[in-house]
Amino acid sequence: MSIAKFVTGRPAAPSVAAAVYGGLLIVLIAATALPIKSVLDQRSEAAALTDTLRLLDAHSMAAAHQDGNGDAGLTGSAFLEGPTVTVAGAALLQRLGDVVTRHGGSVSSSQLDVQGPRAKDGHISVNANFETPQSALQPILYDLEAGMPCLFVDELVVEGNAPSAASGGKLRVLMTISGQWQGPQ
Structure with missing residues (x-):
């Protein structure tokens, strides 16, 4: 057509x-x-x-x-402070320990990671195992993330026996938190 x-x-x-x-x-x-x-x-x-x-x-x-x-x-500063990355990491460990004990928990082990994949960017990570009452977990998370310096919960694993956790027993917590170190002042 x-x-x-x-x-x-x-x-x-x-x-x-x-x-x-x-x-x-x-x-x-x-x-x-x-x-x-x-x-x-x-x-x-x-x-x-x-x-x-x-x-x-x-x-x-x-x-x-x-x-x-x-x-x-x-x-305060939004960054982890310290003249070296190790001192800044120790301050991060101290803050985590203080927050956990303030809420009735106890830290059983912790490990500082200053050589991880993001370490060249100034990120410092801490892996910690602790026990805490079930009612204290949320305030611990809030205290860590809400204040200064800015911290981030990268990983959170919580274990508890069903009968004891339901009755307000202790929880076993594995947590990885991180913050950023700005460098020597």
């Missing part, structure tokens, strides 16, 4: 013209509705994030009022 015959030929059946018109109408409606839906989804996501931010702000203000001294947990 040549173009000349197509243009000069007989007009299409009304049903074909109606189908083409309906198809174009559906495409135009979809092209209008999809961006509107996307904008509405982004707006609801932003509202949800705003609500989460308000909750976090309220939680931090409540914790500051409870402590009585504002941002006391956020003072």
Whole structure:
């Protein structure tokens, strides 16, 4: 079929013209509705994030009022401090031990890793085994991650016997935490 015959030929059946018109109408409606839906989804996501931010702000203000001294947990450097990587690692070990014992746990072993795969970037890791009451695990995690310097829980393995764990017994915890050493000051 040549173009000349197509243009000069007989007009299409009304049903074909109606189908083409309906198809174009559906495409135009979809092209209008999809961006509107996307904008509405982004707006609801932003509202949800705003609500989460308000909750976090309220939680931090409540914790500051409870402590009585504002941002006391956020003072200090975000980096592990020390003249050498070994001293900074010892400070990290000390902080972990202090937090665990403050919440009624006891550290059975710990190992400092200053030569791991991320060590060249200044990351220091500590592997620790400790026992703690079940109710103290969440406050231990919060104390480690919420204060300064910034620490991260890289691995957490918790073991407990079902009867003793349910009755508030001790949990055996294997944890790897890491922080970043900025270098000698």
